[in-house]
Amino acid sequence: MLEIDNISKTFNTGTANEVRALVGINLVVDKGSWVSIIGTNGSGKSALLNSIAGTFMVDSGEISLAGQQITNWPKHKRAGLIGHVFQNPFTGTAPNMSIAENLVLAVYRGQKRGLGWALKHSLTNDFKNRVRHLGLGLEYRLDSPVGTLSGGQRQALTLLMATWVKPKLLLLDEHTAALDPKSATLIIKLSEEIISRQNLTVLMVTHSMEQAAKLGDRLLMLHQGKIIHDVGGSEKKRTRVNELLFRFDELRGRDQMDENTAEMLRRNYI
Amino acid sequence: MTLLVGSLVIGLILSLLALGIFISFRIFHFPDITADGSFTLGASVSAVMIVNGVNPLLATAIAFVFGTIAGSITGILNTKFKINNLLAGILVMTALYSVNLRIMGKSNIPLLFDITLMTYAESIGSFIFGRLDSINLFGWQVYVSDFSILISASILIGIFGVILYVFFRTNLGTAMRATGDNDQMIRALGVNAEYMVILGLALSNGLIAISGALLAQYQGFADVQMGIGVIVWGLASVIIGEALVGSRLVGMIIIGAVMGSVLFRLLVAIALRMGLNPNDLKLITAAFVFIALVLPGLLDRLKNKREKAANA
Numbered sequence: 001m002l003e004i005d006n007i008s009k010t011f012n013t014g015t016a017n018e019v020r021a022l023v024g025i026n027l028v029v030d031k032g033s034w035v036s037i038i039g040t041n042g043s044g045k046s047a048l049l050n051s052i053a054g055t056f057m058v059d060s061g062e063i064s065l066a067g068q069q070i071t072n073w074p075k076h077k078r079a080g081l082i083g084h085v086f087q088n089p090f091t092g093t094a095p096n097m098s099i100a101e102n103l104v105l106a107v108y109r110g111q112k113r114g115l116g117w118a119l120k121h122s123l124t125n126d127f128k129n130r131v132r133h134l135g136l137g138l139e140y141r142l143d144s145p146v147g148t149l150s151g152g153q154r155q156a157l158t159l160l161m162a163t164w165v166k167p168k169l170l171l172l173d174e175h176t177a178a179l180d181p182k183s184a185t186l187i188i189k190l191s192e193e194i195i196s197r198q199n200l201t202v203l204m205v206t207h208s209m210e211q212a213a214k215l216g217d218r219l220l221m222l223h224q225g226k227i228i229h230d231v232g233g234s235e236k237k238r239t240r241v242n243e244l245l246f247r248f249d250e251l252r253g254r255d256q257m258d259e260n261t262a263e264m265l266r267r268n269y270i
Numbered sequence: 271m272t273l274l275v276g277s278l279v280i281g282l283i284l285s286l287l288a289l290g291i292f293i294s295f296r297i298f299h300f301p302d303i304t305a306d307g308s309f310t311l312g313a314s315v316s317a318v319m320i321v322n323g324v325n326p327l328l329a330t331a332i333a334f335v336f337g338t339i340a341g342s343i344t345g346i347l348n349t350k351f352k353i354n355n356l357l358a359g360i361l362v363m364t365a366l367y368s369v370n371l372r373i374m375g376k377s378n379i380p381l382l383f384d385i386t387l388m389t390y391a392e393s394i395g396s397f398i399f400g401r402l403d404s405i406n407l408f409g410w411q412v413y414v415s416d417f418s419i420l421i422s423a424s425i426l427i428g429i430f431g432v433i434l435y436v437f438f439r440t441n442l443g444t445a446m447r448a449t450g451d452n453d454q455m456i457r458a459l460g461v462n463a464e465y466m467v468i469l470g471l472a473l474s475n476g477l478i479a480i481s482g483a484l485l486a487q488y489q490g491f492a493d494v495q496m497g498i499g500v501i502v503w504g505l506a507s508v509i510i511g512e513a514l515v516g517s518r519l520v521g522m523i524i525i526g527a528v529m530g531s532v533l534f535r536l537l538v539a540i541a542l543r544m545g546l547n548p549n550d551l552k553l554i555t556a557a558f559v560f561i562a563l564v565l566p567g568l569l570d571r572l573k574n575k576r577e578k579a580a581n582a
């Protein structure tokens with residue numbers, strides 16, 4: 001489904017601020033797999049997702065998705081295959097437009113926008129039904145500007161928009177990190193529902209060890225732009241992951257994670 | 271009376287300018303100075319064609335096309351060549367000054383004896399009212415010719431308003447509005463945001479060029495200087511319009527821009543009548559826009575301070 005072949009990305013090359021955000025990443029994700037990604041701040045988690053979404057072009061390597069070589073595709077073209085939910089609830093919606101207008105933009109994700117009337121009656125019925133599933137009462141507020149919604153509501157809407165047309169790949173980038181615990185729980189519940197109903201292929205970056213342990217069938221750990229850890233889903237492995245997560249949490253807290261400790265971790269726990 | 275009707279007509283004509291500025295400035299947050307050049311471009315292109323016997327309707331339509339080209343160039347400079355939006359507009363505006371002189375061949379073209387859209391409007395009027403020279407309108411004597419131009423201008427602007435409204439509610443128009451509202455989001459939904467900016471600026475400057483073409487035909491001449499500072503007129507109209515309708519709905523904003531433009535012209539006419547020196551007009555308009563731009567923020571801050579003081 002998703003094949004990443006040795007991609008690298010360096011920002012601000014040749015300056016004092018040079019950052020090697022991705023260093024020779026290789027990754028193959030099967031169809032229907034849900035991969036959780038953890039790592040310290042600045043380890044390249046968002047960079048990995050953004051390189052797939054086409055927010056920037058990689059310096060080297062190849063990316064293919066659903067059988068297509070997308071390495072050189074511009075972002076808007078890749079968006080036809082990819083749903084993307086960001087950490088900031090403000091990023092995924094247009095605040096001055098109504099809920100219905102935001103949804104209609106998602107209905108045609110990846111398609112040419114023509115001169116047809118946007119808010120067709122048949123669509124608004126659809127909107128009502130699927131928005132009702134969110135369980136937030138938003139179906140009565142389809143004409144309200146999105147700017148009047150709470151962060152959690154906006155993120156729920158973004159999630160719905162990213163998956164309105166079934167994406168080949170769903171990218172979730174710490175999509176609950178900016179929310180209060182109650183909203184975060186709700187968004188995770190919605191994510192699980194949508195992902196299992198549509199049987200989506202997912203890359204989910206998370207700041208929450210609990211989410212990483214509980215969700216998905218595979219876990220990646222990134223450090224300094226490299227995948228330093230990659231476990232699949234059997235029960236046995238999961239217990240060890242929990243230990244590792246505990247350790248990782250500890251290290252992260254003390255901000256001691258460098259190349260050597262990562263190497264040590266890998267040898268000790270896998 | 272003629273003065274009042276005159277400023278109403280100019281207000282209506284310039285409402286297309288206001289709508290153009292609304293698109294660039296309010297939808298895309300793009301302070302597009304191309305407006306000053308494309309306004310004159312519309313006037314010069316249509317004037318040259320009209321004196322050469324081209325049908326004025328066709329001449330005005332071609333003015334629109336030229337305006338869209340000017341706007342697209344600004345859009346391309348900004349999006350493809352990554353030139354800052356102000357500078358992109360300044361470059362095209364500056365270039366257009368020479369282009370306009372080239373098109374006209376001189377700095378001023380009179381249109382007093384040519385067949386323009388105003389001639390059309392007047393002949394429709396005399397067809398309806400026959401030989402009457404003036405009619406009684408709510409107790410005022412109004413020249414039939416003035417009256418028919420006013421009505422024709424209202425109808426024309428009405429048509430443009432409806433077309434724009436419908437456009438902004440289509441899938442393309444909705445995507446365009448969303449691009450200005452949150453371009454990161456619209457990219458993630460598969461829209462080429464750069465293309466939207468180019469298209470939006472093309473539309474904006476096309477409307478502005480029509481506005482220039484109509485004004486030239488109404489006042490009876492095109493002048494290479496006539497576009498200087500029109501962006502500020504447009505802004506003033508948009509701001510007044512927003513205050514009048516107090517709504518962010520597309521339809522209301524379009525109505526507001528037209529009302530704002532007409533009201534702005536009336537205010538100008540009154541100020542001039544009361545003895546304002548016409549040379550000071552641009553200074554006063556600029557000061558007005560300045561105040562209108564900073565006032566909402568200032569009021570907010572004042573309110574916040576008061577609330578803080580009240581809470582303390």
Ligand SMILES: Nc1ncnc2c1ncn2[C@@H]1O[C@H](COP(=O)(O)OP(=O)(O)O)[C@@H](O)[C@H]1O
Nearest residue numbers: 011019021039040041042043044045046047048
């Ligand atoms: N557009 C950019 N320009 C410059 N540096 C960037 C950019 N995006 C990411 N980086 C840098 O790349 C590194 C990885 O960033 P990121 O992937 O956002 O980290 P995280 O794992 O916290 O999501 C960081 O050092 C960050 O500063």
Ligand SMILES: [Mg+2]
Nearest residue numbers: 045046047174
């Ligand atoms: Mg990140």
